[in-house]
Amino acid sequence: MVKPQKDHNRCTSERILYAAIDLIADKGYKSVTTKEIAAVSQVSEMTVFRHFGNKRAILEKAIEKYSSISIEHVFSNLLQWELQHDLLLISRTYMSGMIRNDKVFLILIKEGTSLYELDHEITKHPVQLQKSLSHYFRQMEQKGKVISGDSDVQASAFMRMNLGTYATHLIHRRHETTVIDEQQMEQLLLVNTQIFARGLTP
Numbered sequence: 001m002v003k004p005q006k007d008h009n010r011c012t013s014e015r016i017l018y019a020a021i022d023l024i025a026d027k028g029y030k031s032v033t034t035k036e037i038a039a040v041s042q043v044s045e046m047t048v049f050r051h052f053g054n055k056r057a058i059l060e061k062a063i064e065k066y067s068s069i070s071i072e073h074v075f076s077n078l079l080q081w082e083l084q085h086d087l088l089l090i091s092r093t094y095m096s097g098m099i100r101n102d103k104v105f106l107i108l109i110k111e112g113t114s115l116y117e118l119d120h121e122i123t124k125h126p127v128q129l130q131k132s133l134s135h136y137f138r139q140m141e142q143k144g145k146v147i148s149g150d151s152d153v154q155a156s157a158f159m160r161m162n163l164g165t166y167a168t169h170l171i172h173r174r175h176e177t178t179v180i181d182e183q184q185m186e187q188l189l190l191v192n193t194q195i196f197a198r199g200l201t202p
Contacts, residue, residue, distance in 0.1 A: 013051050015041040017065065020058045025103035029059060029111050059107070066104045069097035069125055075132045083145055083201060086136070087193040091162055094129070095189060098166045105170065130155045137200075146200045154200065161192055 019040035023032045034055050038045040052058045071093050079086050098105060133155035140146035146154075165188055169180045180188070 012041075012043060012047065016043065016048055016051055016058065017062045020055075021062050021066070021103045021107065024059065024111075025106045029055075029107070034058075059111075062104060063108070066101045067108065067125065069094055069129070071097065071129060072132065075136065079136070081140065081143060081145065083140060084193060084197040087158065087197055088189060090133070090158075091165075091189045091193055092186075094162050095166060095185065099169065099185075102170065105166075109170075126159065130159055133158055140200075144202065147202050149200075158196060161196060165189070165192060 016037060020032070020037045023036055023040060032055070034048050035045050037055070037058065038048045041048070048058070052061060071090065074090055074093050078089060130152070134151040137146055137149075137151040137154045141148060141151070165185075169185065172180055
């Protein structure tokens with residue numbers, strides 16, 4: 001009997017988190033109340049308080065849970081040590097995770113100045129990704145497949161290229177202009193990684 005209760009609690013918590021993300025992304029953190037979050041998630045306001053305590057804790061949990069990009073499995077298991085292939089795979093995985101959590105990143109953009117105490121949580125995954133990329137470029141240099149250079153700078157440049165592509169997508173979505181569809185995004189990632197790989201190939 002314990003497991004169903006845990007599943008029920010998790011389901012309720014996730015409904016509250018999803019409702020909060022939707023509302024805060026649309027209206028801004030200050031404009032959203034716990035009463036609204038409760039109504040959208042179809043629970044009582046007391047249930048919201050019981051699960052999270054307050055509105056700030058809901059936002060913190062949402063950022064913790066939904067701002068991470070699961071990409072370490074790529075570096076651990078899926079690399080082929082072919083620059084163009086690997087960079088495209090990394091870009092696809094990164095972009096898929098970012099787009100899946102669009103509303104969380106919209107909140108981070110809108111509310112960034114008021115979230116300074118969450119800087120560690122927000123930057124934890126990008127910092128780890130840059131370290132993994134830097135290590136990859138060093139290994140590729142040792143294999144003679146990448147030109148000699150500062151691997152940290154190479155990793156930073158690659159991340160900024162992908163972030164720029166994502167920012168373009170987000171701007172289109174936020175202002176409801178022409179949305180970049182999956183085929184267009186794939187073409188953008190392909191061209192980006194082709195150019196980047198050409199620049200690093202000896």
